Amino acid sequence: MNDKTETDEFLEVDVLVIGGGTAGPMAAVKAKEANPKLRVAVLEKANVKRSGCISMGMDGLNNAVIPGHATPEQYVKEITIANDGIVNQKTVMAYAERSFDMINQLDEWGVKFEKDETGDYNVKKVHHMGTYVLPMPEGHNMKKILYRQLRRKRVQVINRFMATRLFNGPDGRISGAMLLNPRTGETAVIRAKTVILCTGAAGRLGLPSSGYLFGTYENPTNAGDGYAMAYHAGAELTGLECYQINPLIKDYNGPACAYVTGPMGGYTANAHGERFIECDYWSGQMMMEFHKELEGGKGPVFLKLDHLAEETVEEIEEILHSNERPSRGRFHENRNTNYREKMVEMHISEIGFCSGHSASGIWTDENARTTVPGLYAAGDVGSVPHNYMLGAFVYGAIAGEDAADFCESNDFAEIDPAEIATERERILAPLKREDGIPPHQIEYKLRRLVNDYLQPPKVTRKMEIGQERFAEIRRDLENMSAADPHELMRANEVSFILDCAEMAAAASLYRTESRWGLYHHRVDFPETDNAEWFVHVQTMKGENGMPINFKRDIDSYIVELDESERDAYQKLRVSSTQTES
Amino acid sequence: MPKANQMNTVPVVVNSEACIADKGCTVCVDVCPLDVLLIDTALGTAYMKYDECWYCLPCEKDCPTNAITVSIPYLLR
Ligand SMILES: Cc1cc2nc3c(=O)[nH]c(=O)nc-3n(C[C@H](O)[C@H](O)[C@H](O)COP(=O)(O)OP(=O)(O)OC[C@H]3O[C@@H](n4cnc5c(N)ncnc54)[C@H](O)[C@@H]3O)c2cc1C
Ligand code: SF4
Numbered sequence: 001m002n003d004k005t006e007t008d009e010f011l012e013v014d015v016l017v018i019g020g021g022t023a024g025p026m027a028a029v030k031a032k033e034a035n036p037k038l039r040v041a042v043l044e045k046a047n048v049k050r051s052g053c054i055s056m057g058m059d060g061l062n063n064a065v066i067p068g069h070a071t072p073e074q075y076v077k078e079i080t081i082a083n084d085g086i087v088n089q090k091t092v093m094a095y096a097e098r099s100f101d102m103i104n105q106l107d108e109w110g111v112k113f114e115k116d117e118t119g120d121y122n123v124k125k126v127h128h129m130g131t132y133v134l135p136m137p138e139g140h141n142m143k144k145i146l147y148r149q150l151r152r153k154r155v156q157v158i159n160r161f162m163a164t165r166l167f168n169g170p171d172g173r174i175s176g177a178m179l180l181n182p183r184t185g186e187t188a189v190i191r192a193k194t195v196i197l198c199t200g201a202a203g204r205l206g207l208p209s210s211g212y213l214f215g216t217y218e219n220p221t222n223a224g225d226g227y228a229m230a231y232h233a234g235a236e237l238t239g240l241e242c243y244q245i246n247p248l249i250k251d252y253n254g255p256a257c258a259y260v261t262g263p264m265g266g267y268t269a270n271a272h273g274e275r276f277i278e279c280d281y282w283s284g285q286m287m288m289e290f291h292k293e294l295e296g297g298k299g300p301v302f303l304k305l306d307h308l309a310e311e312t313v314e315e316i317e318e319i320l321h322s323n324e325r326p327s328r329g330r331f332h333e334n335r336n337t338n339y340r341e342k343m344v345e346m347h348i349s350e351i352g353f354c355s356g357h358s359a360s361g362i363w364t365d366e367n368a369r370t371t372v373p374g375l376y377a378a379g380d381v382g383s384v385p386h387n388y389m390l391g392a393f394v395y396g397a398i399a400g401e402d403a404a405d406f407c408e409s410n411d412f413a414e415i416d417p418a419e420i421a422t423e424r425e426r427i428l429a430p431l432k433r434e435d436g437i438p439p440h441q442i443e444y445k446l447r448r449l450v451n452d453y454l455q456p457p458k459v460t461r462k463m464e465i466g467q468e469r470f471a472e473i474r475r476d477l478e479n480m481s482a483a484d485p486h487e488l489m490r491a492n493e494v495s496f497i498l499d500c501a502e503m504a505a506a507a508s509l510y511r512t513e514s515r516w517g518l519y520h521h522r523v524d525f526p527e528t529d530n531a532e533w534f535v536h537v538q539t540m541k542g543e544n545g546m547p548i549n550f551k552r553d554i555d556s557y558i559v560e561l562d563e564s565e566r567d568a569y570q571k572l573r574v575s576s577t578q579t580e581s
Numbered sequence: 582m583p584k585a586n587q588m589n590t591v592p593v594v595v596n597s598e599a600c601i602a603d604k605g606c607t608v609c610v611d612v613c614p615l616d617v618l619l620i621d622t623a624l625g626t627a628y629m630k631y632d633e634c635w636y637c638l639p640c641e642k643d644c645p646t647n648a649i650t651v652s653i654p655y656l657l658r
């Protein structure tokens with residue numbers, strides 16, 4: 001391996017967006033719109049043309065707040081209740097207030113949403129209380145449309161470079177990032193006044209039950225990079241004990257997808273074909289009921305469509321087999337599953353971090369600012385609960401605009417050359433080590449341990465044993481060897497996954513109560529304890545390099561909840577199918 | 582450390598007749614989010630080098646000659 005790395009390329013931009021999936025391109029475009037003179041770059045591990053969750057498109061908006069169908073206040077209420085009260089309502093409100101404008105912006109850019117005869121958006125009810133789902137039956141062009149905007153606004157795009165660490169200046173302010181080229185093994189440094197992390201979920205934390213490392217629910221490019229980078233940069237993270245766990249098609253591990261099929265009459269059923277949950281909107285409470293049914297005598301769980309009319313099934317097939325996860329038709333074909341005749345077997349996903357679906361992320365305020373000056377987070381890696389795709393767009397926009405502002409009054413912070421040298425050595429080490437354990441083997445073991453010890457139901461002693469095993473894996477990293485630059489990328493991802501596993505264990509152990517249904521179901525602390533734990537649980541990197549946790553008060557609500565609504569999400573089970581828990 | 586070489590079947594098949602990598606095409610390699618496709622310059626075709634596929638299909642959809650077929654990876658088929 002020739003070592004071209006001693007002379008790192010040194011780039012300089014005002015706004016560095018890391019991750020060009022969903023939130024990233026929007027952040028870059030909005031930063032440019034705010035100030036066209038700024039140098040704005042999007043850095044992408046893959047290629048912005050087809051990267052991230054929406055690489056093939058999307059089936060719909062899961063959280064559209066559209067006048068006439070819902071108000072921002074109603075939405076804030078719904079998410080507060082769905083997330084068991086642990087929300088910074090200001091952040092949810094900031095999303096809700098811009099939701100409709102963002103839909104119109106996307107519509108203007110050419111994204112196709114479902115409309116009725118009068119041209120109004122055709123919103124559907126899936127949530128427990130309000131009406132927020134807007135289908136996009138022709139949602140395959142999302143990436144093309146975003147790419148066009150990147151070009152039009154003259155955003156610099158840097159594909160096939162992954163960020164591995166962020167740098168802080170002497171005053172703690174963000175100063176730039178270290179990059180690795182996964183094809184050549186070259187490293188580079190970018191100096192930036194602001195960095196916006198848009199690196200998506202931690203999708204490779206747990207191991208899918210298929211055992212296939214890349215058969216994850218999330219796009220597996222998102223290994224938890226942003227969570228780990230923010231952690232090492234000294235930022236606060238939040239809700240890491242509130243895992244993402246989703247109900248999915250068994251083995252295929254993609255959404256089943258009740259949001260598409262629900263409004264057309266499909267539903268989640270047990271082996272008897274009976275409905276057992278009132279509402280298919282994904283929440284911890286829903287997952288708890290799902291888990292009970294799955295493991296109970298009436299399990300497993302299925303998506304039921306076999307009662308629907310032929311035209312309806314055809315329409316469902318047309319959407320589900322061409323848009324978001326288009327390979328699912330092939331999956332069903334291999335197993336002779338025809339929606340008309342058979343229910344589709346479901347299962348639950350591996351655990352992960354994701355605020356898009358759940359609430360685990362880098363702590364941000366309503367301006368997308370993290371606790372590190374100059375560092376922003378948007379999308380799944382941020383901390384606005386249940387934010388989904390539209391939330392990624394809105395918070396991308398908020399971050400881009402605020403970052404542009406930040407550049408007005410802040411100059412570059414210095415990067416310590418010694419830190420660059422240390423980081424270069426760290427990320428290249430597995431490539432230089434000729435004899436050692438391949439990354440995929442360590443990754444498999446690590447993620448298998450995550451399943452064994454961290455997956456709910458959570459048990460104190462098990463999580464502690466998990467921590468001991470993770471410490472051993474940390475020692476194994478000293479022995480990890482990569483055969484080529486591609487494996488070097490995987491090796492660096494393994495270290496992100498390990499950081500996330502350690503953070504997940506620490507945060508889960510810290511919160512000694514149960515909350516969010518299955519997401520944080522602690523068998524030895526089965527009750528919700530509002531007196532002690534009606535707080536955010538924060539995670540930071542401690543002095544000894546291991547995670548520390550502390551409580552953060554919940555800001556006073558800006559939208560009060562009615563007493564009668566407070567526990568609406570605790571009553572999801574259809575009463576005729578009550579199980580003993 | 583002693584190591585073993587285990588074989589895996591991979592989910593991506595490239596039809597070498599149809600593939601025009603020899604004329605300079607690299608579309609599938611460019612778009613794959615997991616960066617698991619490569620061009621075999623000797624044979625002039627694309628192929629899957631790493632068994633790390635999300636069965637997401639950009640490679641297949643964007644190939645100008647329909648040379649790629651993605652199947653569901655064996656472990657979850
Ligand atoms: C299968 C699936 C179906 C979904 N369906 C819906 C739906 O129907 N409706 C809805 O509203 N929401 C849906 N969601 C959620 C929604 O897609 C996400 O919340 C949203 O797209 C997240 O955007 P993001 O920008 O945070 O992440 P992404 O779009 O995933 O972007 C993250 C980007 O960061 C890049 N990256 C990662 N690490 C690095 C690094 N170290 N250096 C450089 N780049 C890096 C990745 O390559 C990727 O491009 C779905 C999600 C999934 C996975
Ligand atoms: S996109 Fe198609 S034609 Fe082009 S290199 Fe790949 S397989 Fe060959």
Ligand code: SF4
Pocket residue numbers: 593612613614615616617618633634635636637638639640641651
């Ligand atoms: S299906 Fe997706 S992950 Fe697999 S090779 Fe094609 S583009 Fe890459």
